[in-house]
Amino acid sequence: MARPRQTIVSLEDTPYYHCCSRVVRKAFLCGIDNSTGENFEHRREWVDSRILELATIFAIDICAYAVMSNHLHVVLKVDADKAKQWSDKEVLIQWHKGFKGTLLTHKYLKEEDLNQFELQTVNECITEYRKRLIDISWFMRSLSEPIARMANKEDKY
Known part of the structure; x- marks a missing residue:
């Protein structure tokens, strides 16, 4: 079962973290929905742009990321110093x-x-x-929320 980040993040132990964010409603983040034929590939640019923007704001480095059809992975390095x-x-x-x-x-x-x-x-x-500028939860929230809003608007939810 998933646990809150605050219970598993320890910057004293390591500054590196792998985070995953999933969509809801069996929706597509990007790619082609084989059941409807709809193409959501343009949303990949939303994620790319947002990740790059957040890297200029937070004291968190993006080591790697992957955008999948219904979720995304990011490997982050928190730079508390x-x-x-x-x-x-x-x-x-x-x-x-x-x-x-x-x-x-x-x-x-x-x-x-x-x-x-x-x-x-x-x-x-x-x-x-x-504190927030080194907080992984704030980073992930700042990444996911605007993308979800745009996708919901596009999907008319």
Whole structure:
């Protein structure tokens, strides 16, 4: 039975992880559905593009990946040292490449004046974002969710 990643990931033991993401509804991720003849091969580009985009955001390297008809495999290397070395500003810049952030984090990057409470809130965000940028679950969620949304829209679900 599958176990939550947080119970099996130990960056102290190894930075390398093999992850798999499967589709639901017996749907096709890509390839040709032999029962209907529909071609979903164009979706492979969605996966390729998203993986390459996420590699520029997260402190996680893509060692290898394979896109199958109904699932995908990725081999990841978490670079926790890289994330630790990022300045607070760099963490926010990385986060904003792929996510909205908050009004305060945007104000911070624009070097607008923040009061003590606002600055404390930004520092809490930075701490959380730094953790997320090395989190395999966040990476996989960020990979799978937009692709699933596009496929569901295309499949009219």
